[in-house]
Amino acid sequence: EIVMTQSPATLSVSPGERATLSCRASQSVSSDLAWYQQKPGQAPRLLIYGASTRATGIPARFSGSGSGTEFTLTISSLQSEDFAVYYCQQYNNWPPGFGGGTKVEIK
Amino acid sequence: QVQLQQSGPGLVKPSQTLSLTCAISGDSVSSSSAAWNWIRQSPSRGLEWLGRTYYRSKWYNDYEVSVKSRVTINPDTSKNQFSLQMNSVTPEDTAVYYCTRGAGAIDSWGQGTLVTVSS
Numbered sequence: 001e002i003v004m005t006q007s008p009a010t011l012s013v014s015p016g017e018r019a020t021l022s023c024r025a026s027q028s029v030s031s032d033l034a035w036y037q038q039k040p041g042q043a044p045r046l047l048i049y050g051a052s053t054r055a056t057g058i059p060a061r062f063s064g065s066g067s068g069t070e071f072t073l074t075i076s077s078l079q080s081e082d083f084a085v086y087y088c089q090q091y092n093n094w095p096p097g098f099g100g101g102t103k104v105e106i107k
Numbered sequence: 108q109v110q111l112q113q114s115g116p117g118l119v120k121p122s123q124t125l126s127l128t129c130a131i132s133g134d135s136v137s138s139s140s141a142a143w144n145w146i147r148q149s150p151s152r153g154l155e156w157l158g159r160t161y162y163r164s165k166w167y168n169d170y171e172v173s174v175k176s177r178v179t180i181n182p183d184t185s186k187n188q189f190s191l192q193m194n195s196v197t198p199e200d201t202a203v204y205y206c207t208r209g210a211g212a213i214d215s216w217g218q219g220t221l222v223t224v225s226s
Contacts, residue, residue: 001172032211034211034212034213036213043205043216043217043218043219044154044213044216045216046212046213046214049211049212049214050212055212055214087154089154089212089213091209091211091212094169095156095169095171095172096156096211097156098153098154098155098156100153101153
């Protein structure tokens with residue numbers, strides 16, 4: 001089973017600043033990597049798939065990069081609605097697995 | 108746009124069976140490109156994939172190893188829905204359960220059902 005590790009666990013950022021979130025896989029997942037945003041009381045929402053392709057309706061300030069074992073989600077200029085928990089997920093091998101999440105909070 | 112509507116009890120007694128159903132609109136459970144999954148989320152275990160069902164000329168199921176002996180996911184083509192059954196539940200199975208669509212990345216989620224295992 002592939003283990004997904006996210007860092008940092010918590011990221012304190014001011015509105016308008018850039019946020020960089022990391023995700024590492026215990027073995028290569030190629031580009032089979034997705035990112036999700038989850039707000040309290042809601043289901044996760046797909047942001048990025050294929051490591052770098054934005055899902056439908058996702059603003060351009062969200063971007064993903066990486067391949068193999070190292071991935072990054074960047075939010076170029078944080079808006080108030082972006083403060084949430086972010087998860088990465090690999091779907092290269094069964095079972096698909098999620099990272100433990102990064103909470104982006106207001107600084 | 109696909110919508111997933113979950114139904115089922117929010118309280119289950121220990122050792123009994125957890126049963127949830129997910130009604131699909133905007134897509135077909137028999138779609139040859141989709142997969143239909145159950146995922147749960149708890150503070151202690153995070154997001155955990157339980158299993159999936161999908162149709163590729165015939166029906167397939169995959170289950171996560173840790174729950175494989177207790178979980179069954181079944182499609183119901185007559186009602187365009189799919190279901191989750193988990194036997195012999197314990198308090199550790201307390202979680203929010205989601206039905207989802209996605210053969211890789213998950214693009215649609217049900218509203219979530221908080222299932223509490225308690226006597």
